[in-house]
Amino acid sequence: MTHSKKAKDGWNSRMGVILAVAGSAVGIGNFLRFPGQAAEYGGGAFMIAYIVAFLIIGLPLCWAEWSMGRRGGRKGFNSAPGIYNTFTKHPIGRYFGVVALVIPIVIYMYYVYIESWCLGYAVNYLMGNMQFESVDDAGGFFAAFTGIGEDGSALGFAIDKVTPYLLICFVINFFLIYRGISRGIEFFSKIAMPTLMVIAFIVLIRVLTLGTPDEAKPENNVNNGLGFMWNPNKVYLEEKTIDDAGNEVWAVQQELVGAMALERGALLAESSNLVRITEKTVLSQLVNPQLWLAAAGQIFFSLSIGFGIILTYASYLKKSDDVVLSGLTATSTNEFCEVALGGLITLPAAVAFLGVAGLAGAGIGTFSLGFNVFPMVFSEMAGGQFFGFLFFFLLFLAAVTSSLSMLQPGIIFFEETMKLDRKQSVAMLGLITALGTSFCVYFSKDLKALDTLDFWVGTFMIFILATFQIIIFGWVWGINKGMKEAHEGAHIRIPGIFGMIMKYVTPVFLLVIFALFIMVNVLGINFQGGERQLSAYVTDLFGSNPNAVAWMSVVIILIMAAFFTLSISRVKAYKDYHKS
Secondary structure, three states: OOOOOOOOOOOOOHHHHHHHHHHHHOOHHHHHHHHHHHHHOOOHHHHHHHHHHHHHHHHHHHHHHHHHHHHHHHOOOOOHHHHHHOOOOOOHHHHHHHHHHHHHHHHHHHHHHHHHHHHHHHHHHHOOOOOOOOHHHHHHHHHHHHOOOOOOOOOOOOOOOOHHHHHHHHHHHHHHHHOHHHHHHHHHHHHHHHHHHHHHHHHHHHHHOOOOOOOOOOOOOHHHHHHHHHOOOEEEEEEEEEOOOOOEEEEEEEEOOOHHHHHHHHHHHHHOOOEEEEEEOHHHHHOOHHHHHHHHHHHHHHHOOOOOHHHHHHOOOOOOOOHHHHHHHHHHHHHHHHHHHHHHHHHHHHHHHHHHHHHHHHOOOHHHHHHHHHHHHHHHOOOHHHHHHHHHHHHHHHHHHHHHHHHHHHHHHHHHHHOOOHHHHHHHHHHHHHHHHHHHHHOOHHHHHHHHHHHHHHHHHHHHHHHHHHHHHHHHHHHHHHHHHHHOOOOOOOOOHHHHHHHHHHHHHHHHHHHHHHHHHOOOOOOOOOOOOOOHHHHHHHOOOOOHHHHHHHHHHHHHHHHHHHHHHOOHHHHHHOOO
């Protein structure tokens, strides 16, 4: 049976859908999260795990979502619950669509907040307000701008407050989503993606020509920055210290990169029995389960798989449209932006100005690297105000292409199930997301609301949805049927080995990674040694002193899930689909 409702909107061109899907994937994580993860988990060793995860998780899930989405669209459904409903005879299929709706909508609630940081930083660079003497100074500006020090302190209409930029971002996103697939998302993606890449190349050229900015610190140079990120074997300078229990332990003081640093480290080790040099081989790093967990997590964030977004985008394709080549092109575009642009811009510049030790001391988290460390780099760089503007405007464009994609699943769900027109569905989703974003902005202390929503929705639920989708593709629909659908209109074929990978390897790999995720990020098991300690995400909810903001964040998620569950239960078209 084919649902009678036909989508009036759609893609104007193959290039449009490729750029839109690539745009949904290319975001802040490409230029901040990826370099930070690569540096934290061993550079070259992380890249090996990252490439394996891309082949085992990224490509299989990408092709599965493109194929399932197009097939669901031909059956008359464009929202995730309707699409899943066409594959499963049991109602559980359409109710899993709740997860595919909650994920992008809740992520949008806090992602647009981060998006506004990027726009605010770009404007402040353009106005010449971003000169800092230290990482602490840059961190102080970030804390005041985002309200990280106190709830409600982010509110205010000033050039150094986030509120005006947040309103601008909201207007841009909902104006474009109101215009629809072709006149909104596709139109913006065709402009933003090429512009983004041109800006990235300009910043990249500037970074790669930095050389050695401070001749007094010859080890702080671009080449060592590249080495810090990509070398598979890591060399550390360790010092013997006394821990809190009174035991002698060897603590890492810094990573040694470059010949001069290695020479000085060797001299220190020879002159004192309290200092030594140790080396971590690539194999010793690859046995760390947390490295694989980080690599798999980055693939999810990088490709926007397991979000339900590609599923919706692909539902507007025709049977003759090539989903194999389009999917491969979109993922390749994203990987180029992440590895060849994001990877080569961020860490080499930071190491060139701050050095390996300085960068490690500043922390390598996504927010720390982008909003604390990089402003210091631009403060010391010739023409730094201009290049700082370019970099954060680049992040802003990347963020908008991603946040736009997060709105479409909710918009089409309201249109498909509640028979709302575009204006009504945009108004409803606008109200829902405005309330959620306001919650994140007001409860800004330590970014607790943002962080809690990101963990339970932007990480935990994505693992669940991705695993569900690959099981549906490989075991419910069946590999043979799935591959046949994928190859309709395809100019290239998916290599035969991927049939086995998609049916057996990907589900097992995802289940193992999810188990590791629970052990590390929920149960607090540390595979590198150390005392087991429950995750803060658990103690915030069930500890002796529960956190009210964390509980309110979880309640928001549950309310959203209940709302969509109730809405799905009332859709007659879903119930009627299997009657004939």
